[in-house]
Amino acid sequence: MTRDLKELEGQIGKVPKFFKELTVRDPEMFEMVMKLEGHIWDDGVLTRKTKKLIAIAIAASLRDTHATHAQLIGAANLGITKKEVEEALRVAFLLAGMPAYVYGKAQLDEVMKEGA
Amino acid sequence: MTRDLKELEGQIGKVPKFFKELTVRDPEMFEMVMKLEGHIWDDGVLTRKTKKLIAIAIAASLRDTHATHAQLIGAANLGITKKEVEEALRVAFLLAGMPAYVYGKAQLDEVMKEGA
Amino acid sequence: MTRDLKELEGQIGKVPKFFKELTVRDPEMFEMVMKLEGHIWDDGVLTRKTKKLIAIAIAASLRDTHATHAQLIGAANLGITKKEVEEALRVAFLLAGMPAYVYGKAQLDEVMKEGA
Amino acid sequence: MTRDLKELEGQIGKVPKFFKELTVRDPEMFEMVMKLEGHIWDDGVLTRKTKKLIAIAIAASLRDTHATHAQLIGAANLGITKKEVEEALRVAFLLAGMPAYVYGKAQLDEVMKEGA
């Protein structure tokens, strides 16, 4: 299990406290979520970076403030720039309304440092 | 106006009937939507192709059956493959649930031909 | 009960088949829904017409295709014009994305005749 | 640009910090959002006031806590009363569930003073 957490950190950066607790409380669920995450995030025909931008845009579009924040935290570790997130959020504007863009950008400014 | 429609077709493929009617009914709104679409889709730090994949994943996540279909129609013209859409939909699975993935894939199979 | 249905028809036009069945299947639920609808739609500081426009815009924003259709059906009976619905849908565009506007307008063109 | 901000303030009250930053960071996006907002909010067959009530009801229906707050801030400047917002939120109750109404009212009590 510990190895899995290390691997995941190598892949997506800081692993949320939630996952760490799950290893003790519900190891079966943890293992499955781990495998699912692995399968989804692993480089395939799309890079991990592209998939992260998709995840941020979905989270903002759903007005999911917690998921937007969580996805943005991991973004910098994958070499994603503020400008790239901002362009992804424009698509969220078109598909899901201006508040998705406004809130996403507010979170972005908070999570990612200037010049990143 | 006609020029704008031609340009948009060059960029995203077949322009929906809706936009054509808007040129007559509400030219001011049409012009703005046109400019907004242009600004959002134009190649920037993200390619048009990446942004299209983001749009498909958002539409599927919102259970927006009409937008999912509309975005998929334009995807092939940008050189997007079925495999790429499928990986984008996996992110929708994680962020927005299995039905987003299942419906997105069903639409994908309908809109894009095998081998694409 | 029959009287209630007549009253509701006087207020919002054609009563959906669903409500008619509810009078037999679950009269207690029917009565409550009836009273709630009455309280919500009755002219207050906002007119029934204004509230109908709000309902159409919410339904379109939620990508609720059935509710959008149902609300549009009743709109003409309240003297609502296509132009008014179209302006309400622009707000849905801003708050909930272009697909809310596009689908709402497509439904509008289907339900309301030209010139209305 | 400065003139546009002044105009917008005349129309909808206090302009969010976000818009001010956009004038520097992405003037092209800013200008488009400005024009879109102008076109959507300008008095047409519906008044700005009616459209604001629609926007509040949509934001509450989408459980968009940030947009609900933002739209409510601007409401008083357009002469909207608490009672009017409350009736708009009842429609949100019917179309999108009691929590849309409860949260909307909680925000309303916070943003608008009694007697307004």
Add this chain to the structure above:
Amino acid sequence: MTRDLKELEGQIGKVPKFFKELTVRDPEMFEMVMKLEGHIWDDGVLTRKTKKLIAIAIAASLRDTHATHAQLIGAANLGITKKEVEEALRVAFLLAGMPAYVYGKAQLDEVMKEGA
């Protein structure tokens, strides 16, 4: 009215401040919401407990942070355990995505004490 509040507290535990204010501000709306709540929560072919689990899962699925919290508050009074809520949230994971599960569990850990 006071009797109704007492009854509701007997049924679902602590009545939110919102309902108490409604008795004064809009007694007609209050009475209707009361009756609707009563009809929906009363033991029928499904127990109140089962319906509470459904409500928690819906609230988490809609990313409705306020409703998720409010529904969880009342859960313990109905004899619902953490393990039961956790299994209900797994269904939310499948139908509405991992963030619905993660946020629901975070709230659960905050609202319900260990061992409950």
Add this chain to the structure above:
Amino acid sequence: MTRDLKELEGQIGKVPKFFKELTVRDPEMFEMVMKLEGHIWDDGVLTRKTKKLIAIAIAASLRDTHATHAQLIGAANLGITKKEVEEALRVAFLLAGMPAYVYGKAQLDEVMKEGA
């Protein structure tokens, strides 16, 4: 793989065409979805039946017409009655608005025979 499908059919009734195709196209994804579904649906502190009712209510609340239909298809095989689904949908009414209830009931009447 074939054994897994048989097992799943034993558990939740007819397996959708989608899953069958996944066994060929993306066996790794299929296996994970299979395990996740198994872990989520298996009788635990909540019965499979209770979890199915939760799934139906979530799907209706999200206005997810395809998932609502799919979940209802499997319900009868778990001994769920129309009356039980109807009570679950009332909770969806309260949490997510009348259209969630109305559409859910319309689908219910279509999928489940009278007297069930």
